[in-house]
Amino acid sequence: METALLKVRVISNKKLKCNYWHLEFECGMIARNARPGQFVEVKVNHLMDPLLRRPLSIHGVSGTRVRIIYEVIGKGTQILSEQGPGVFLDVIGPLGKGFEYGQITNKADKQKNILVAGGMGVAPLVFLAQRMKGSRPLVLIGAKTKEHILCEKEFKSLGCKIKIATDDGSRGFKGRVTDLLKDLLSTVNCQLSTIYACGPQPMLKAVARISCENNLASQLSLERHMACGFGACLGCVVSTKSGYKRVCKDGPVFAGEELTW
Amino acid sequence: MVKKPGPDLSVKIGSLHLKNPVMVASGTFGYAEEFNGLLDLKKLGAIVTKTITIKPRQGNLPPRTCETPSGMLNSIGLENPGIDKFIGDKLPFLKKLGIPIIISIASEDDPGEFCILAERLDKISAISAIELNISCPNLQKNKLISQDARETFALISALRKLTRKCLITKLSPNVTSISDIALAAQEAGSDAVALINTLAGMSIDVHKRTPKLGSWSGGLSGPAIRPVAVKMVWDVYNKIKIPIIGMGGIMDTESALEFFLAGATAISVGTANFINPGISLDIISGLEKYMADGGIQSLSNIIGKLKECKD
Ligand SMILES: Cc1cc2nc3c(=O)[nH]c(=O)nc-3n(C[C@H](O)[C@H](O)[C@H](O)COP(=O)(O)OP(=O)(O)OC[C@H]3O[C@@H](n4cnc5c(N)ncnc54)[C@H](O)[C@@H]3O)c2cc1C
Ligand SMILES: Cc1cc2nc3c(=O)[nH]c(=O)nc-3n(C[C@H](O)[C@H](O)[C@H](O)COP(=O)(O)O)c2cc1C
Ligand code: FES
Numbered sequence: 001m002e003t004a005l006l007k008v009r010v011i012s013n014k015k016l017k018c019n020y021w022h023l024e025f026e027c028g029m030i031a032r033n034a035r036p037g038q039f040v041e042v043k044v045n046h047l048m049d050p051l052l053r054r055p056l057s058i059h060g061v062s063g064t065r066v067r068i069i070y071e072v073i074g075k076g077t078q079i080l081s082e083q084g085p086g087v088f089l090d091v092i093g094p095l096g097k098g099f100e101y102g103q104i105t106n107k108a109d110k111q112k113n114i115l116v117a118g119g120m121g122v123a124p125l126v127f128l129a130q131r132m133k134g135s136r137p138l139v140l141i142g143a144k145t146k147e148h149i150l151c152e153k154e155f156k157s158l159g160c161k162i163k164i165a166t167d168d169g170s171r172g173f174k175g176r177v178t179d180l181l182k183d184l185l186s187t188v189n190c191q192l193s194t195i196y197a198c199g200p201q202p203m204l205k206a207v208a209r210i211s212c213e214n215n216l217a218s219q220l221s222l223e224r225h226m227a228c229g230f231g232a233c234l235g236c237v238v239s240t241k242s243g244y245k246r247v248c249k250d251g252p253v254f255a256g257e258e259l260t261w
Numbered sequence: 262m263v264k265k266p267g268p269d270l271s272v273k274i275g276s277l278h279l280k281n282p283v284m285v286a287s288g289t290f291g292y293a294e295e296f297n298g299l300l301d302l303k304k305l306g307a308i309v310t311k312t313i314t315i316k317p318r319q320g321n322l323p324p325r326t327c328e329t330p331s332g333m334l335n336s337i338g339l340e341n342p343g344i345d346k347f348i349g350d351k352l353p354f355l356k357k358l359g360i361p362i363i364i365s366i367a368s369e370d371d372p373g374e375f376c377i378l379a380e381r382l383d384k385i386s387a388i389s390a391i392e393l394n395i396s397c398p399n400l401q402k403n404k405l406i407s408q409d410a411r412e413t414f415a416l417i418s419a420l421r422k423l424t425r426k427c428l429i430t431k432l433s434p435n436v437t438s439i440s441d442i443a444l445a446a447q448e449a450g451s452d453a454v455a456l457i458n459t460l461a462g463m464s465i466d467v468h469k470r471t472p473k474l475g476s477w478s479g480g481l482s483g484p485a486i487r488p489v490a491v492k493m494v495w496d497v498y499n500k501i502k503i504p505i506i507g508m509g510g511i512m513d514t515e516s517a518l519e520f521f522l523a524g525a526t527a528i529s530v531g532t533a534n535f536i537n538p539g540i541s542l543d544i545i546s547g548l549e550k551y552m553a554d555g556g557i558q559s560l561s562n563i564i565g566k567l568k569e570c571k572d
Contacts, residue, residue: 227326228535232291235326
């Protein structure tokens with residue numbers, strides 16, 4: 001797998017809703033090589049402040065184009081939202097180890113995958129659902145309110161079944177997406193399932209626990225502050241059964257049972 | 262027509278010959294393999310590896326990095342696989358590059374460990390030099406060796422008897438007078454000094470009311486520290502005779518040139534490697550251009566050649 005330092009042209013950069021943005025850039029190299037769960041490191045401007053690159057998941061690829069979605073939460077993502085079409089961004093990617101998923105051939109295995117997304121965590125999971133050809137995973141989306149639900153359409157158009165949880169109950173299940181997951185696992189027979197999740201750390205910890213209680217494998221995509229993004233600084237480590245591992249290089253996707261957090 | 266020879270970028274640091282004066286700083290370049298494919302490693306003047314210790318170290322509690330205005334804090338805590346694994350797993354790749362390899366070594370609390378490390382490395386011909394990291398702010402220590410001229414002198418004197426390899430002493434900026442420490446290193450037989458290591462710093466999350474780093478504080482690096490580093494190189498240049506390897510916030514050719522003019526014989530690129538892994542090679546060509554444009558034949562014509570600022 002090749003990782004490269006690239007100058008990529010922004011094709012579009014638009015607000016989706018709330019503080020969520022969608023950016024598409026042209027880069028055949030990343031589009032060809034990217035795997036679900038991998039990410040790019042974006043330099044949002046050419047200045048020394050903000051100094052570091054920002055890690056963002058690859059949300060999808062088509063042809064020579066790469067998509068990311070992001071939430072404006074601070075200085076870096078704010079500046080990114082100001083980069084219009086035609087601007088060249090400095091990007092390193094694709095980075096990290098993606099999700100491990102098998103191609104499903106057996107019909108009986110259909111829907112054996114469950115995707116759990118918390119907030120912005122939908123970002124890599126849409127790409128994953130797209131690549132899980134033929135398996136049509138079940139997707140659980142957690143969001144603050146119904147306004148904050150992301151990517152419902154994308155998952156639908158991929159043929160996924162969707163269940164929604166909102167904190168305020170404005171849509172779907174009222175409460176945490178992990179409680180929805182717990183309910184689901186207690187009522188439906190999911191013996192063969194693997195759970196793929198991305199979202200805030202407390203959510204991922206709960207997913208790991210629930211998967212373990214149900215004897216299911218889980219693959220979790222973690223977030224850590226990153227100085228380099230390619231394994232050199234040892235800054236982004238997470239504690240695992242075999243010691244500290246680098247989220248950027250050994251992850252960002254880890255098997256739930258490996259992590260000791 | 263005879264092609265005019267390009268400017269001469271080669272420099273000498275003790276017994277070490279560098280084809281160009283641009284190296285990469287310890288801890289910011291891993292063991293080089295992490296950068297394979299991102300730049301042509303063979304073009305670098307030298308590589309300084311992540312500091313190694315005798316035993317493996319797991320490093321400090323995360324979070325270990327955070328961004329600061331034009332800089333960053335880190336508290337990695339010298340995570341490394343230990344010398345045996347380094348020699349077995351990491352050195353073979355470095356050897357193949359065919360450029361000078363400088364091994365950074367440290368010990369948390371026993372100066373004797375420096376001696377054991379130096380004796381082992383002394384026997385490995387592929388290693389060009391040893392850098393003594395006596396200035397890491399991320400160990401649970403009240404005082405660093407490089408914060409005491411006498412301790413610095415004692416350690417280097419002991420090591421000087423054990424190895425003929427080029428010894429580089431890396432200095433901390435967290436001192437009253439860095440040139441006094443540099444002088445002690447010179448008197449004890451160090452071949453060069455490298456400065457600066459990171460400045461002790463701290464950053465606070467006011468919403469959580471916690472420090473941003475797991476180990477409370479860390480070391481500041483990046484462009485934010487450059488003026489501090491340039492001043493220290495200038496001070497040290499005026500006090501000692503051995504070569505200086507300058508670093509601290511070098512981001513491009515211009516910032517590298519500041520260090521040469523302040524008196525550095527070579528420079529190290531640190532934090533900038535994270536942002537632009539190919540930046541060292543850009544700086545090498547930038548230096549060539551600066552020298553060609555200015556009719557400067559050799560780097561020695563600019564090292565320490567500062568003029569007074571007249572309004
Ligand atoms: C592998 C990976 C994939 C990611 N994918 C996405 C994505 O697809 N969409 C999205 O919106 N966000 C994603 N994030 C989070 C995103 O990197 C941060 O939201 C972003 O860096 C914030 O930058 P800022 O300058 O706006 O915020 P600030 O808070 O001002 O940033 C300050 C510093 O903290 C770091 N930082 C802050 N929050 C995070 C965080 N959650 N994770 C890592 N670093 C952080 C920044 O990079 C920067 O160095 C991902 C993070 C990782 C590690
Ligand atoms: C993440 C990180 C890790 C570092 N690790 C080491 C180390 O192991 N040994 C060492 O001597 N210096 C270490 N340093 C210090 C650098 O080598 C350099 O002295 C310092 O960062 C200043 O240069 P810069 O501003 O260009 O980064 C580290 C710096 C950073 C940012
Ligand atoms: S961010 Fe540098 S090692 Fe992961």
